[in-house]
Amino acid sequence: MTAPASPLAARHDCLLVVDFGSQVTQLIARRLRELNIYCEIHPFQAVDAALLARLAPKAVILSGGPASVIDAGSPRPPAEVFDLGVPVLGICYGQQVMMQMLGGEVVRGDGTAEFGRAFVTGSEPLDILDGWFDGGREQVWMSHGDHVARLAPGFGVYATSPGAPFAVVADPSRHFYAVQFHPEVHHTPNGRRLYENFVRLAGFTGDWTMGAFRDEAIQRIRDQVGDAKVICALSGGVDSSVAAVLIHEAIGDQLTCVFVDHGLMRLNEAEEVVGMFRDHMNLPLIHAQEQDLFLGALDGVSDPETKRKIIGKLFIDVFQKHADEIEGAAFLAQGTLYPDVIESVSFSGGPSVTIKSHHNVGGLPEKMGLKLVEPLRELFKDEVRALGRELGLPDKFIGRHPFPGPGLAIRCPGEITREKLDILRRADAVYIDQIRRHGLYDEIWQAFAAILPVRTVGVMGDGRTYDYACSLRAVTSVDGMTADYYPFSHEFLGETATRIINEVRGINRVMYDVTSKPPGTIEYE
Numbered sequence: 001m002t003a004p005a006s007p008l009a010a011r012h013d014c015l016l017v018v019d020f021g022s023q024v025t026q027l028i029a030r031r032l033r034e035l036n037i038y039c040e041i042h043p044f045q046a047v048d049a050a051l052l053a054r055l056a057p058k059a060v061i062l063s064g065g066p067a068s069v070i071d072a073g074s075p076r077p078p079a080e081v082f083d084l085g086v087p088v089l090g091i092c093y094g095q096q097v098m099m100q101m102l103g104g105e106v107v108r109g110d111g112t113a114e115f116g117r118a119f120v121t122g123s124e125p126l127d128i129l130d131g132w133f134d135g136g137r138e139q140v141w142m143s144h145g146d147h148v149a150r151l152a153p154g155f156g157v158y159a160t161s162p163g164a165p166f167a168v169v170a171d172p173s174r175h176f177y178a179v180q181f182h183p184e185v186h187h188t189p190n191g192r193r194l195y196e197n198f199v200r201l202a203g204f205t206g207d208w209t210m211g212a213f214r215d216e217a218i219q220r221i222r223d224q225v226g227d228a229k230v231i232c233a234l235s236g237g238v239d240s241s242v243a244a245v246l247i248h249e250a251i252g253d254q255l256t257c258v259f260v261d262h263g264l265m266r267l268n269e270a271e272e273v274v275g276m277f278r279d280h281m282n283l284p285l286i287h288a289q290e291q292d293l294f295l296g297a298l299d300g301v302s303d304p305e306t307k308r309k310i311i312g313k314l315f316i317d318v319f320q321k322h323a324d325e326i327e328g329a330a331f332l333a334q335g336t337l338y339p340d341v342i343e344s345v346s347f348s349g350g351p352s353v354t355i356k357s358h359h360n361v362g363g364l365p366e367k368m369g370l371k372l373v374e375p376l377r378e379l380f381k382d383e384v385r386a387l388g389r390e391l392g393l394p395d396k397f398i399g400r401h402p403f404p405g406p407g408l409a410i411r412c413p414g415e416i417t418r419e420k421l422d423i424l425r426r427a428d429a430v431y432i433d434q435i436r437r438h439g440l441y442d443e444i445w446q447a448f449a450a451i452l453p454v455r456t457v458g459v460m461g462d463g464r465t466y467d468y469a470c471s472l473r474a475v476t477s478v479d480g481m482t483a484d485y486y487p488f489s490h491e492f493l494g495e496t497a498t499r500i501i502n503e504v505r506g507i508n509r510v511m512y513d514v515t516s517k518p519p520g521t522i523e524y525e
């Protein structure tokens, strides 16, 4: 199954990225979207004449990938991409595919593999390298085993590196370009310029802006929903908040939001969400106060998966109960984002292992016979944030760190009690306050405190204490799939530990978690 081409391609200049499975394909799309270019990523298997006709791309990029073009059955784009009369850029594996398909030769990289930082030097001027080499050589990021041994007819060499004599090759008359390195990654500092040059010469006007998207999205929601009613599970997270506000702008009070308060929210969070959306933005919002139901069901439960299953099931029951009261609800709104829609290229074809079961509203639409409204399906997270700003959501909501559906339950390993949740909430609030005061909040992907199921001995004043230990976590990440711990200074950590112990009764020991993901996960359960 492939993600269908979006109708947005018909309204905007579209660039097609053919995905061969590189780890960094999404970054190509990110770089292009930053340049106000609308692009879609499609796996190579899905690119056929029909898709090309539907998208009518103004340019094509062939991504990198783990395969070797020398191997039989290795992935190829359809030959038609070279007959469209539009500029084509091949990156890494994409370069090798281009050379192989257009009559050149690629050989195995015995001893010539290059991984990591490299420096390229220009040999001839070339339009996509405009602004490169002004200061001499350029740093790039290489990651290849095989390499091009003979150029395809019509191509010339425009830049080289010590390990890649064909670092940049091109046939400028056809606007075919191919680079051995990855211009989309951070470690190719001037990569953005190369993309800018490429889209300029392809004739893009940069018509992809959040203002334009907002107007179109509103029209599409109206067309899809008509006068039916829509329900939305609002968590207060960025995605569901932006989706709800956008849909509300499109159809007003045909939308009802349900905020399920499971008693596992952070300090003052429920009041903030309800205050913001119901009182300030006038969204019809049901505040389902079900703390007793959830905490009762979790009483005595310490197994992580059992906790998740209980919360997931109750969430759906509660949501359904309230949704049933809304007569004529035909649609469920979801804040699905583009990274969830892009089909990943799998060579093994095997299913990936489930590490944890995420619940959210999975399974609800089928069960309730609802159709989905997913107005953020084409957007990346930072575009959702930009749209949120466009819609007037305050920065405090837009820049929030992710918060998991099961809430504090998975930051309280072992049995959950109201007392522990209360201690955890207060420790977490002090920690986040510290991070904000030090101006670090936006540098961190996610930060939170967890309360550990262990008491330790301490001494405060002249007395002995026997209280809980808490662990602080802060990670940097781009997508939550991998993460590294945030390198706070010792001063910051010392000051934070002192504040937590002084201000939060019930905690007498503070730890900082320096585990990356993998092997750890971001949450504790």
Ligand code: XMP
Residues within 6 Å of the ligand: 356, 357, 358, 359, 360, 402, 403, 404, 405, 406, 446, 480, 481, 517, 520, 521, 522, 523, 524, 525
């Ligand atoms: P892990 O702990 O798996 O988390 O490294 C990766 C990211 O996902 C978030 N997370 C969840 N989000 N429902 C959600 O909506 C869940 O059940 C859930 N579990 C983890 C986590 O906060 C992190 O950002």
